[in-house]
Amino acid sequence: MTAVTEARTVTPGSAIADAVQVVRAARRVPRRRTALVVGGLAVALVAAFGARVLLGDYTITIPDFVRILAGTDIPGATYILLESKLPRAVLATLAGVAFGVAGALFQTTLRNPLASPDIIGVSLGASACAVVAIALWGWQGLPVSAVAVTGAVAVALVVRLVAGPHGGYRLVLVGIGAAAAMQSVIQYVFTRVDEYDAQLVLRWLTGSVNGVAWPTIRLLALVLAVLLPLTWWVARSLRVSELGDDAAAGLGVSRARSELLLLLGVVLSAVAVAAAGPIAFVSFLAGPIARALNGGRTTILGAALTGAVVVVSADYVADYLVPDTNLPVGVVTGAVGAPFLLWLLARGRAGRRAA
Amino acid sequence: MTATTTPVGSRLVAAGLSLGYDDRPVVHDLDLHVPDGRVTVIVGANACGKSTLLRGLARLLRPRSGAVLLDGEAIHRQPTKQVARTLGLLPQNPVAPEGVTVVDLVGRGRHPHHGAFRRWTTEDDAAVAEALTLTDTLDLADRVVDELSGGQRQRVWIAMALAQGTDLLLLDEPTTYLDVAHQVEMLDLLAELNARRGTTIVMVLHDLNLSARYADHLVALRGGRVAAEGAPRDVVTEEVVREVFGLDNRVIEDPVSHTPLVVPVGRRHSRRHQEDR
Secondary structure, eight states: OHHHHHHHHOHHHHHHHHHHHHHHHHHHHHHHHHHHHHHHHHHHHHHHHHHHHSSSSOOHHHHHHHHHHHHHOTTHHHHHHIIIIOOOOOOOOHHHHHHHHHHHHHHHHTTTTOOOOTTTTHHHHHHHHHIIIITOOOSSSHHHHHHHHHHHHHHHHHHHHHHHOOSSSHHHHHHHHHHHHHHHHHHHHHHHHSSOOHHHHHHHHHHOOOOOOOOHHHHHHHHHHHHHHHHHHHHHHGGHTOOHHHHHHTTTTOHHHHHHHHHHHHHHHHHHHHHHHHTTHHHHHHHHHHHHHHTTTOOOHHHHHHHHHHHHHHHHHHHHHTTOOOOOOEEEEEEEHHHHHHHHHHHHHHTTOOO | OOOOOSSOOEEEEEEEEEEETTTEEEEEEEEEEEOOSSSEEEEEEEESSHHHHHHTTTTTSSOOOEEEEEEEEEGSSSOOOOOOOTTTEOOOOOOOOTOBHHHHHHHHHTTOOSSSOOOOOHHHHHHHHHHHHHTTTTTTSBBGGSSHHHHHHHHHHHHHHHHHHOOOOEOOOOTTTTTTHHHHHHHHHHHHHHHOOOEEEEOSSOOOHHHHHHHHHEEEETEEEEEEEOOHHHHHOHHHHHHHHOOOEEEEEEEETTEEEEOOOHHHHHHHHHHHH
């Protein structure tokens, strides 16, 4: 390969050597920024996680925290940490990562910031199926996740079939229709169950990390441990897919690869929904926030961390914002996400490329 | 632009190629031998199938019948990444992702050379540096593509295709949205690449006169079939232009390049034109 390159070189060697230096220097700047953004977000996540677990209306000191994790039983503190604070924080982190990655995969592959799984009905499709399985059939655990994935894939396929293969405004409009339909399914299910449980309704409509048992969280962690490395492997071609179908095909990246990335996004979204419900707007927010920090460039790792930071801190706010009321986290992310959606639309950039 | 005297080989061949979208056939049973190391330009009226043909040659469309052969083997049966090391494509109006710098975009042209574990190497740096130098975009290396002018942006996209390091390069209307000065600059750049590197170039162009200037081999399409092909001098005649574009015209010699120059007649001038004759 080197020999061929040299044989073809028409510019004098020294000029090329200078040019290589320019290329190396220019390549370094954005990579340094990405490293800085990812590092900063990781620190922010640790801080948010720490605050969520240690602070609040019951403060736990760091030495106590370590001792409880090591197995010491401190009356009161152990129960609050292991049954309330820690599971919430862990689930918020896992769900945030899954939603963040899913959203960034969708937005980048479809080249449209509005085309995230929570806007186009994929998350609510998972939620509707999960709620049917839980509330009507009394299912739990892995089968619920499986049903949620089925629902999410089904909605994604229907939206895709109706809207056509392109990621433009049609996809967003069809998706919003699908989301509304799924929402009505969820509401219908709750009219069929005997006891009306407002917390449960809110979980499956807007998402909540409150009161989720450890086995469900462990299952999500396990599934993510398989899916995230796989996604990282497949997403190496995302830098090429995001150039558009034709340019990507010219560079030897087939459409099938993009479809696989979208499928991974659908599954990631669905397994997170099965545990925490369709936490509103996290998929939609994480990618653009990470992008804005990163000088406009896509960063999937950044989106994952942003998703986690958003959910963990939103859950902290949801817990203590209104005294004596434990709001579901989705209410807070929804309150933040809705104005952001309006701002994005008003700025007129959404869908600009894809339309 | 020299007359084709010695027979040239063809690594890229369309054999009985039919292409279309959904239930709409566009290209019919077309045979084409792309001459190696030459500049081939495809021309024709709107909706004659020229872009479709180029997409078919670049394996973006699966043939309905017939085949596109690259080095004698059906292009669709070869691994797409392997094809991408031989054949590059610049699509019509490509859009760079937001915030991407010139050097990053051009670097993505190296993708076909990266395997499962092989990451960026000094060889990639050299390929990008050379592509930027050839397209005169080295000064723009750290600029964001979105912020460049149309002409600069198009040169950056060509640099990406060059970094791919392919022997064949397909371009779909590389001069759209460029003013006449930038159109000429772009075509000069491609002609230089062809002359210096021996890259086989196939492009779709709108402007018949520029096509006649820059093509070694001109292919005129009409209704998805080849109406005429060969050296511009033989293809660009009053009869062929009338047949392909349905345009009353006169062909004179281009005073600069001595290639054929089409002068349209049009309704407004047709009477005066006949009186002059």
